[in-house]
Amino acid sequence: MFQTIKTNLLSCLFLLTFLSSCIESNFNDFNVGGNTSSGGSLASFTIVNNHLYAVNSTSIIPIDISDLAKPEPLEIVTIGTGIETIFPYKDQLFIGSNSALFIYDISDPEVPVRTTFFQHATGCDPVVVKDDYAYVTIRDGVSCNNFFRLNVLDIINVADPFNTFLVREIPLTNPRGLATGCNDKLFVCDGPSGLLQFDITDPEDPVLDTTYAQFTANDVLIRDDLLILTGADGIYQFRCTDEELLLLSNVPISL
Template sequence: MKKLLPFIFFSLSLLFSCEEDSSSDMSPSFDSGGNISQGGSLARFTILNDYLYVVDNTSLIPVQISNLSAPLALSKVEIGVGIETIFPYNNHLFIGANNAMYIYNLDNPAQPQHLSTYTHFTGCDPVVVSSNYAYVTLREGVSCASPININVLEVVDVSNYAEPFQVNSIFMNNPRGLGIGGNNKLYVCDGDFGLVQFSIDDPTIPIQDTVYTAHSANDVIVRNDLLIVTGDDGIYQYQIGEKLELLSVLPITY
């Protein structure tokens, strides 16, 4: 049953992708380009307009889906090793690997072009982007191939996509998936330590203001005023306000 949890979570993300919101460009859920799917930050595939983008351990595969009955896989783009996640933002793809974040331009959506590489310590590497800043979590663990104990939230300046650089690093317990709300809040899943809410009024200095410890937190989707979190034992839906209000729980038993 545990293996089904990511698929259930992705199904929920597809429901979100059916709604279009052009109010802002904070994250995929607010992308002014429209027609963009929204998954969690641990996703290995995403949809942008007529293309599905999929990452495997070493490469990026664009798939043309303008004809849904006959999807067409296009030429594979080799990236490197240890590729883990993909996040679309502002006509670019931000691809997380266990030792780097890669930025690809989508001016030609059928042939993504590499712009830059931001290297970091080896660790599991989800990434989300808001305006001029990317937020990256790195954590230890056997599955992350991390040779050192590294558990941090990094803030990366991406105002120039060709030259990203780190501007801040914050120690955490075991950070995983993360998401950005339109309320200037950054939500970071911290595994067994719960969900951490940061204020990002100054996007370079996330300030921790609340920790929700009622359950574990692995990944998160933020959509308008709703927040959905996957934990080890279920999927939790919250209303975003001054504080998060629990709306529903989909329990998962093993």
């Protein structure tokens, strides 16, 4: 029974793979093909067109995947230490380390070139980018090397990759993953304080709309009008509306 369902679903996966190549991509802010997985602010792998970029703790590892049957590793780009996350935006890779945000230009996808870096307080730091603003959370924690016990959301103007600057810093409790979407909203997982919903119509002045305090929020992903939240006890899915999130389902997490 299980085997039959699994077989059918896997067949669907491959059928969908073919079908979806005809469907228009909806990842407007991601310079990626519509037939590619899309991760959140905590990702350490990302695919941009025909290249896979992975980060280890010190470097970018670019791999040419234009021939999926024969991936070709390219020259590794050394950045520094404490590298954690990678987020693609336009022709750029935004790379979060535990002390800085690095921006690499990938106009030549085989050779990422650093345009700038934005030094910030030391801590774990997922990043997302929307409309020329980067949103970075910095939190303390066991593995975060954060000596200052700093927990903030930083908003950085990145319109000119050679001249980035901080426009706003908002103190939070213990922020982790974050995502933009759902009609100009920014969602920030603030650990025990829950999921925070900011209106970012004016990115330089985010307004905290709603706090969903019933969740211990770790990571959030938005695809179209679907918001997926990893909480402490389940993976919750919501439909975005103009006002608030409508809970659709919960896949429980075993404790």
